[in-house]
Amino acid sequence: MEPEEILPRQSFNSMKIMVDQAPAMPHEDEPSLDKNSASAEHEHWMGEAILQARIAAEQGEVPVGAVLIEAGKLIGSGFNQPIMRHDATAHAEIVALRAASVSKQNYRLPATILYVTIEPCTMCVGALIHARVDLLVFGAREPRAGAVVSQNKLLDSQHYNHKLSYVEGVLAAQCSTLVQAFFKAKRGVNRRAD
Numbered sequence: 748m749e750p751e752e753i754l755p756r757q758s759f760n761s762m763k764i765m766v767d768q769a770p771a772m773p774h775e776d777e778p779s780l781d782k783n784s785a786s787a788e789h790e791h792w793m794g795e796a797i798l799q800a801r802i803a804a805e806q807g808e809v810p811v812g813a814v815l816i817e818a819g820k821l822i823g824s825g826f827n828q829p830i831m832r833h834d835a836t837a838h839a840e841i842v843a844l845r846a847a848s849v850s851k852q853n854y855r856l857p858a859t860i861l862y863v864t865i866e867p868c869t870m871c872v873g874a875l876i877h878a879r880v881d882l883l884v885f886g887a888r889e890p891r892a893g894a895v896v897s898q899n900k901l902l903d904s905q906h907y908n909h910k911l912s913y914v915e916g917v918l919a920a921q922c923s924t925l926v927q928a929f930f931k932a933k934r935g936v937n938r939r940a941d
């Protein structure tokens with residue numbers, strides 16, 4: 748039965764607006780990009796992102812790591828490195844996207860999953876959309892600058908021409924512990940220097 752047959756005109760109009768603004772639902776038979784499937788796979792790749800974050804910590808950079816996966820294969824990885832690169836854009840996500848784009852010889856990276864240990868910032872969410880990444884999986888929230896669920900909810904915006912799904916909380920405790928330990932150690936060093 749068509750909605751206009753059972754609802755008065757005004758109700759139908761408001762319902763139509765709701766439907767138009769609703770996010771596109773993933774198709775039932777979409778392979779491996781379902782939000783709720785493959786949690787073991789999510790943990791495996793988040794483990795790889797955590798290894799990248801550890802490299803950042805060893806270099807004195809805030810420990811955030813990322814890997815980009817296509818069809819079950821790692822095609823790019825990166826750790827946060829703005830200080831050593833003299834580059835404000837050298838966040839883990841951007842470094843991983845650049846590496847994958849060079850290896851694929853393509854600035855667009857469709858049908859890929861980006862794993863990152865910490866909720867992305869505004870810049871990195873923008874880069875993921877530009878690169879046409881399909882799914883973002885992040886570990887811990889970033890209450891101060893996170894642009895997915897914390898300070899902004901950019902992926903819920905309807906005006907982008909690419910829809911990116913996300914999953915959060917994969918190995919979140921490990922991901923946030925790395926950052927907390929890094930800043931605690933840094934504070935300790937600063938105190939000793941006083």
Ligand SMILES: [Zn+2]
Binds near residue numbers: 838840871
């Ligand atoms: Zn970022």
